[in-house]
Amino acid sequence: MAISARQQGASDHATYRPERGAIVALSPALDPATRAEFDAWGPGKYDPRHHAFDGTNLLSLNRRSLPIVLPPIYGLKGVGFETFSADGPISYWNAYVGVGQMGGQGPFHDPRIDLFITQTPDLVTPKLPALLDYQLSLRTPEPSKGSFDRQAANRGKRLFRNQAGCATCHQGRTSRTC
Numbered sequence: 001m002a003i004s005a006r007q008q009g010a011s012d013h014a015t016y017r018p019e020r021g022a023i024v025a026l027s028p029a030l031d032p033a034t035r036a037e038f039d040a041w042g043p044g045k046y047d048p049r050h051h052a053f054d055g056t057n058l059l060s061l062n063r064r065s066l067p068i069v070l071p072p073i074y075g076l077k078g079v080g081f082e083t084f085s086a087d088g089p090i091s092y093w094n095a096y097v098g099v100g101q102m103g104g105q106g107p108f109h110d111p112r113i114d115l116f117i118t119q120t121p122d123l124v125t126p127k128l129p130a131l132l133d134y135q136l137s138l139r140t141p142e143p144s145k146g147s148f149d150r151q152a153a154n155r156g157k158r159l160f161r162n163q164a165g166c167a168t169c170h171q172g173r174t175s176r177t178c
């Protein structure tokens with residue numbers, strides 16, 4: 001899947017919406033019911049908790065599929081508990097995807113979802129710090145011209161900072177911390 005054509009770290013909104021589920025559903029290894037679930041995901045979506053891969057087998061996790069639009073991973077420097085599902089920090093999710101979704105060779109253990117994958121030697125964990133540094137270096141890009149109403153945004157900014165009092169809690173560079 002080429003990521004060079006778009007802003008690295010961006011979510012799958014307007015411009016880049018590959019049908020991941022439909023592509024996986026083409027696999028002859030899947031039974032018809034599983035194929036139908038993948039097929040139902042729709043453009044730009046992915047269900048990261050539908051299944052995991054332990055290096056040999058596809059393990060079933062959530063059996064009602066809940067596909068989501070992939071969230072952006074830029075602009076997260078300074079944000080605590082930064083994965084949108086709040087399952088854990090970025091490196092938790094990197095390990096989960098690297099091992100459990102992409103088949104990387106390493107460990108992933110999470111009793112909350114009853115998932116225990118162990119593959120040795122561990123080629124994933126030593127790479128997590130550098131991957132995190134890279135992800136935290138991704139800055140939120142300026143929105144493209146004409147993609148929003150600047151006057152309305154300025155009115156909202158004044159509301160946020162003044163009358164509505166949002167900025168009494170939401171402060172700092174990302175406006176996301178308390």
Ligand code: HEC
Binds near residue numbers: 170176
């Ligand atoms: C008293 C402190 C406080 C005030 C005032 C406040 N917020 Fe929040 N806001 C929070 C906290 C804490 C969270 C995180 C809640 C969570 O993640 O469960 C939050 C979360 C949010 C989120 C979700 C952000 C994300 O990335 O998921 C949005 C959007 C938001 N607030 C908007 C507003 C707006 C708009 C106002 C003003 C009308 C406002 N907040 C006023 C404390 C506040």
